[in-house]
Amino acid sequence: MTDFHIRFGAEVAEALRTGRPVVALESTIVSHGLPRPDNLRVAREIEQAVRDAGAVPATIGMIGGELVAGLDDAQLTRLATVDGVAKLSVRDLAVAAATGADGATTVAATSAVAAAAGIGVFATGGLGGVHREAAQTFDESADLITLARTPIAVVCAGVKSILDVGATLERLETLGVSVVGYRTRRFPGFYLTDSGFDLDWSAESPEQVADMIAARDQQATHHGGLIVANPLPTDEQLDPDLHDRTLAEGLALLARDGVTGKAVTPFLLAHFHSATEGASLAVNIRIILRNADLAARIAVAAAQRRTGPAA
Ligand code: PSU
Ligand code: MN
DSSP states (O other): OOOOSOEEOHHHHHHHHHTOOEEEEOSHIIIIISOTTHHHHHHHHHHHHHHHTTOEEEEEEEETTEEEESOOHHHHHHHHHSTTOEEEOGGGHHHHHHHTOOEEEOHHHHHHHHHHHTOOEEEOSOBOOBBTTHHHHOOBOHHHHHHHHOOOEEEESBBOTTBOHHHHHHHHHHHTOEEEEESOSEEEETTEEEEEEEOSOEEOSHHHHHHHHHHHHHHOSOOSOEEEEOOOOGGGSOOHHHHHHHHHHHHHHHHHHTOOGGGHHHHHHHHHHHHTTTHHHHHHHHHHHHHHHHHHHHHHHHHHHHHOSOO
8 A cells, every 4th residue: 555644855854853943845936936947956046045044955745646845856856857747736735646646836735744744934935825817717826725724934025926915915814824024014025025015013033933933833822824924125126117017918918828727827927037038037036045044044943942052
């Protein structure tokens, strides 16, 4: 009989056993979110950013039907370069495992696997959310409902700016997902520093985020996710005019080509990367590396809270 448990990379297993800080990373940005050949290089750079800040990276994905927390370099290469890697949300995990598939995990699936694996901090670029035509299409990312039920702290630059940001924030409120700005009371706009929406809460340091995670766990009144929204500095954002133009074009192409469902997000991201001639790609990479660094510092602070400062 096949064993469907999560397989751990050796370094991740050791870190979890000894209480060292670990940061979960998703693989959908590698397989579907970033263009080849940059994707593999960036995947490795994200892991390095986590290491540089003192934590162990656990990139999560599915290899031949096996869920892996802490992909090794050959496995990462496989998800980055082989055609036909599936995009796996939470609902796909069991089905894909039973069919022996290769798959990349979204924010939703990565959060679910990380929490099951005992990893409490996760870094990504931008969350999925409510799409602009959602009133007609009902297209809302499973990232939202999964964060409602999964005790994970996810560091992101807000939700992708291709979405309806206001509607997404309303849904996060309804679903009971905590949202704090990192050193800001404005919700970031992914490629843009500021989405234009206010936040009720901010955190000033990795230690303060670790306190929030500890409070949630000790109170046991809320069992869901904490979004740590980490904006790009304004001088690193995508030019707002270029952003708005590219987005309008992308949405028109989406309608023209009749793209729906889980293809929508990769389609719009790919449009940005080609239409801005790499400018959005550079920004996207900066976002992820910054988030990996902050997530690692939060994981370090959380580990110190549990075990005292490292020797
Ligand atoms: N953030 C990025 N690039 C991405 C994604 C997030 O910077 O490619 C992926 C994440 O995996 C996220 C998914 O969970 O897009 C959302 O897809 P959907 O809208 O189909 O739920
Ligand atoms: Mn969708």
